[in-house]
Amino acid sequence: PGTPAPRRDNAGRSGGNTADARFAIQAGAFRQARGAEELAERLRRAGFEPRIVVVPGSDLRRVRVGRFADAAAAAELARRLRAAGFTAVVVDDAGSERAPR
Secondary structure, eight states: OOOOOOOOSSSSOOBSOGGGOOEEEEEEEESSHHHHHHHHHHHHHTTOOEEEEBOTTOOOEEEEEEEESOHHHHHHHHHHHHHTTOOOEEESOGGGOBOOO
């Protein structure tokens, strides 16, 4: 039978209203765009839906998954990411994210 397909049922989608989303899971932060893009691709292949963002006061490109109004829901996704072999830190500044230039 082989390896089961990755779960895509909410593997990185928002948990609730994104306008109220304060929390996200950060899987990495990079000075170079290439590092962020490579991690984002690995996450996609694992069934997650990453995005690359910047936050005010930093030029680092952050690779994040999910948006949540609730820290407990964010922690559950962080657990799933760690179980899949990724670094996962719950952050509370998702509301200030912007697309990189």
